[in-house]
Amino acid sequence: MGGKALLFVVLGFSLIFLIMEKNMTSTSTRTVDNMSSYYTNVNAHNIALAGANVGANKIFLDPTWTDGFDDVSFADGEYDVDVDIINNFQNIRRITSVGTFSGVSDTVQITLQPSKFSKFAYYSANEGSNIWWTTGDTVWGPMHTQSLLKIDGSPVFNGKVTSKLGMESSGHWEGWGWNQHWVSDATPEFNGGYQDGVDLPLPDNSITDLKTAAEDGGFLFEGQDTVYMTFAGDSLKYRFSYKDAPTTVLSSAFAPNGVIFANGATVRLQGEVAGRFTIGAASATKTIVVDNGKKKKKKKKKNKQKTVTVTVGGDIYLDNDVVYKSNPNDNPNSTDMLGIVSENNVYITDNKANKNDINIDAAIFAQKGGFGAENYANRPPSGIINLNGGITQNTRLPVGTFTFGGNISSGFSKSYHYDNRFLISSPPSFPNTGSFEIVSWYE
Amino acid sequence: MIQSDFHHYIVIGCSDKMGINTLLDIVGSIIVGGLLLLILFRLNASATSNLYNNNSELIVQQAMVSVVEVLESDFRKIGYCKDWNKIPDPTKSILYADSSKIKYLTDLDNNGVVDTLQYYIGPTSELLNTPNPRDRLLYRVVNSEVPKSSNVGITRFKLTYYTVLGDTIKTLPVANTGQIHTIQIDVETENAESIDSQYVTAFWRQVKLSARNLQNR
Numbered sequence: 001m002g003g004k005a006l007l008f009v010v011l012g013f014s015l016i017f018l019i020m021e022k023n024m025t026s027t028s029t030r031t032v033d034n035m036s037s038y039y040t041n042v043n044a045h046n047i048a049l050a051g052a053n054v055g056a057n058k059i060f061l062d063p064t065w066t067d068g069f070d071d072v073s074f075a076d077g078e079y080d081v082d083v084d085i086i087n088n089f090q091n092i093r094r095i096t097s098v099g100t101f102s103g104v105s106d107t108v109q110i111t112l113q114p115s116k117f118s119k120f121a122y123y124s125a126n127e128g129s130n131i132w133w134t135t136g137d138t139v140w141g142p143m144h145t146q147s148l149l150k151i152d153g154s155p156v157f158n159g160k161v162t163s164k165l166g167m168e169s170s171g172h173w174e175g176w177g178w179n180q181h182w183v184s185d186a187t188p189e190f191n192g193g194y195q196d197g198v199d200l201p202l203p204d205n206s207i208t209d210l211k212t213a214a215e216d217g218g219f220l221f222e223g224q225d226t227v228y229m230t231f232a233g234d235s236l237k238y239r240f241s242y243k244d245a246p247t248t249v250l251s252s253a254f255a256p257n258g259v260i261f262a263n264g265a266t267v268r269l270q271g272e273v274a275g276r277f278t279i280g281a282a283s284a285t286k287t288i289v290v291d292n293g294k295k296k297k298k299k300k301k302k303n304k305q306k307t308v309t310v311t312v313g314g315d316i317y318l319d320n321d322v323v324y325k326s327n328p329n330d331n332p333n334s335t336d337m338l339g340i341v342s343e344n345n346v347y348i349t350d351n352k353a354n355k356n357d358i359n360i361d362a363a364i365f366a367q368k369g370g371f372g373a374e375n376y377a378n379r380p381p382s383g384i385i386n387l388n389g390g391i392t393q394n395t396r397l398p399v400g401t402f403t404f405g406g407n408i409s410s411g412f413s414k415s416y417h418y419d420n421r422f423l424i425s426s427p428p429s430f431p432n433t434g435s436f437e438i439v440s441w442y443e
Numbered sequence: 444m445i446q447s448d449f450h451h452y453i454v455i456g457c458s459d460k461m462g463i464n465t466l467l468d469i470v471g472s473i474i475v476g477g478l479l480l481l482i483l484f485r486l487n488a489s490a491t492s493n494l495y496n497n498n499s500e501l502i503v504q505q506a507m508v509s510v511v512e513v514l515e516s517d518f519r520k521i522g523y524c525k526d527w528n529k530i531p532d533p534t535k536s537i538l539y540a541d542s543s544k545i546k547y548l549t550d551l552d553n554n555g556v557v558d559t560l561q562y563y564i565g566p567t568s569e570l571l572n573t574p575n576p577r578d579r580l581l582y583r584v585v586n587s588e589v590p591k592s593s594n595v596g597i598t599r600f601k602l603t604y605y606t607v608l609g610d611t612i613k614t615l616p617v618a619n620t621g622q623i624h625t626i627q628i629d630v631e632t633e634n635a636e637s638i639d640s641q642y643v644t645a646f647w648r649q650v651k652l653s654a655r656n657l658q659n660r
Contacts, residue, residue, distance in 0.1 A: 009479070013483065017486070017490075020490045020494065021490075023494055024490070024493055024494055024497055027494070027497035027498055027501050028497060031497070031500060031501050031504055034504050034505055034508055035504070037508075038508050038511075038512075111527065158534075158621065159532075159534070160534070160658050189619075190606065190622070191534060191619055191621035192534040192621055192658055193534070193607045193624055193657070194607045420531060420532060421531075423531040424527075424528045437659075438655075438659045439527040440524065440525070440527040440656060440659075441523065441659060442523060442525075442553065443519050
């Protein structure tokens with residue numbers, strides 16, 4: 001009898017212990033499942049990210065790429081990438097990357113649009129050998145340089161800064177012998193981020209494309225040495241000689257697509273702009289006959305005459321203020337927008353009108369040259385360049401000279417402000433960078 | 444006569460020995476049974492304690508994972524909007540940034556309408572009804588709605604901000620939120636009630652969360 005009772009005790013004990021052990025094991029299993037589930041989700045997300053980055057890189061290298069990827073193995077999972085053109089007119093593309101890991105999928109979407117140089121508050125292909133950004137310099141808006149970005153002190157950059165060759169900052173050497181190392185003294189503020197290794201060259205076809213746009217819906221000036229343009233609100237006055245009476249036209253009807261181009265001519269621009277326009281100037285070769293020092297436009301040589309081929313035009317001079325009729329700083333809904341695109345240089349004319357400040361509302365583009373002041377070293381101190389827009393130039397040009405201590409001795413000082421509308425909009429047919437930019441990232 | 448006497452003597456000897464054995468059996472049973480019972484009680488207490496510990500750890504871990512998944516999903520969308528023209532300058536997406544509070548622009552419904560999302564942690568005095576003196580409520584506020592929270596045992600929610608050059612932004616709240624390039628998020632959870640005066644803790648850190656819409660343009 002005692003043996004039977006003990007048997008019951010043992011059986012009962014075993015049953016109780018089995019139930020308790022099952023609960024404890026179940027809890028441990030759920031803990032592991034929890035961790036495993038989180039790990040799986042994170043991995044699926046990271047694989048989707050990888051696919052999205054690979055797809056974006058393909059588009060940066062080949063803007064026409066739309067093939068996508070199917071079932072690419074990556075990190076013990078796989079990703080699929082699709083590219084869709086969601087807006088044909090604006091050529092906006094969307095990359096959708098789906099990453100899968102252990103049966104769990106996650107999606108990342110990137111939206112890209114063609115970027116234009118007008119988005120830059122400041123772009124230069126060449127910064128020059130000894131031009132530094134220093135304390136007191138402030139750039140509002142995106143900035144890029146194809147050369148080395150030289151930093152001294154504490155300049156402030158309020159938009160995203162990119163450079164091709166990286167950053168060089170002022171500093172000093174510390175340590176001795178093998179332990180010697182460079183310590184940077186510069187403390188720049190990058191309030192919009194910084195990225196180096198970004199290659200964004202000036203394309204060769206910007207001016208040609210603009211000329212084509214002028215021929216197809218705009219207006220093309222040809223056969224003129226100089227074109228004087230004065231915007232007067234809704235109308236435009238133009239002439240080919242300073243002494244001529246201007247021809248007045250309705251701007252929107254004159255160039256319906258907003259592009260006005262002067263081929264082989266110098267453009268002299270001023271006025272109050274109403275509407276969206278891009279003014280372009282390109283150089284052209286011209287054959288002239290030189291006869292005893294006098295130029296004659298003849299094709300045939302006579303006696304001591306000789307034929308020479310010269311390149312003319314391609315510069316834009318700002319003879320006076322060029323401003324919007326509706327200032328976007330006062331009216332954020334203003335649709336007035338101006339692009340100034342030259343094959344060579346954009347100069348501030350050395351004349352009476354520009355003796356005391358100049359106001360410019362425009363995105364400026366100088367393909368082979370830069371933006372500067374005519375006769376910058378010899379003209380008297382002329383006040384401030386109040387620019388509201390952006391500058392894209394091959395080479396940074398001077399606008400004035402300064403004494404030690406920062407006093408102007410000739411030309412202008414600078415007050416450049418960025419037109420924030422250029423982040424999402426641009427003047428008509430303004431030069432493209434030739435690549436895409438990411439405008440949104442969904443994950 | 445002699446056989447009868449011998450038989451009588453044998454019977455008397457057997458009866459004495461059986462009484463002592465029984466007594467020994469009873470004492471032995473008491474000792475062994477008692478030991479078994481003690482083992483059983485101790486095992487029960489230990490199993491109960493382990494079960495409670497394991498359950499608490501599971502609950503704390505599940506709470507941590509649920510919070511972290513929501514945080515990661517929301518923070519990755521800082522500066523995002525389906526209609527990106529609604530946020531033309533993403534560097535201005537973060538409206539307020541402090542060590543335990545952040546407010547930013549986003550598009551929660553992915554419908555092209557800009558929303559504001561705010562995270563902040565409440566004081567310990569809001570949860571006096573739980574034995575844990577350190578637990579707080581983590582609030583998630585969408586636009587101007589009533590702040591929503593859930594008591595998942597969060598005891599720590601800390602944000603650290605870094606510039607693009609990797610420097611920590613030490614002055615808080617951040618004066619110029621455009622400087623923020625990456626964010627470090629620390630979250631710690633504990634169970635509401637202790638076991639043997641000890642609380643189960645789980646800690647999670649996102650070392651450098653990069654909101655890709657912040658500085659993409």
